[in-house]
Amino acid sequence: MQLSWSHVVLNVRDTEKILDFYTETLGFSVSERGPLAENGPEIVFLSQDADEHHQLAVVNTRKDEDPSNSLNHLAFRVGSFDEVKTVKEKLEAADTKYRPLSHGNTLSLYFADPEGNGLEVFWDTPWHVSQPEGAIWDANLDEEQALAWVEETFKQRPVFVKREDADSEFVNRP
Ligand SMILES: [Fe+2]
Structure with missing residues (x-):
């Protein structure tokens, strides 16, 4: 067995601000986006790799104002x-x-x-x-x-x- 790394999903507060950074500054493209369930939080998929639908996704579920604390980088x-x-x-x-x-x-x-x-x-x-x-x-x-x-x-x-x-x-x- 070999596990091959694919993607990370981040919980975010402000999707548009985050998207602006990941697309404009780091060059990602939005591959798809939509609600996770009816009236559910939106998930946005981002990639720079044609073989990965998403290398990164952000879900608009974060409510706290604290800095990210468990992700190192x-x-x-x-x-x-x-x-x-x-x-x-x-x-x-x-x-x-x-x-x-x-x-x-x-x-x-x-x-x-x-x-x-x-x-x-x-x-x-x-x-x-x-x-x-x-x-x-x-x-x-x-x-x-x-x-x-x-x-x-x-x-x-x-x-x-x-x-x-x-x-x-x-x-x-x-
Ligand atoms: Fe590192």
Whole structure:
């Protein structure tokens, strides 16, 4: 048996505000929407993957005003360093604070949606690095500078090897 990850559903207070963020800032498309039952709360399905009807869905059921408390973060992989930069620019345009954090094996941006749900967008670096690991990186660096910084910062860690040379079965091999 192998379970393959498909989607997450978030309970939200303000669907339109949330949708604006996930579509305009993060580039999701609404695949379908409708009430869960007659007069039930609305569910909106979102995806960026043609093979997934929804990678994310939001249900308008949240009543409390508290910040999200059990979700740590949702993480999305992008295929290039330039896309990390694009997300950074989109977040800046949306006045959304972000924290650039690298796990050595990633260059990531951490931020929150308008209801405080944690998010990460990351690009895989060429290295496998023993985890957990994290250091703030300068998101204004270009790709070459950022990779040089990753190498300099993480090369002394217990495991720092090219992904293709890693013997962990849990390394994502390009
Ligand atoms: Fe993460």
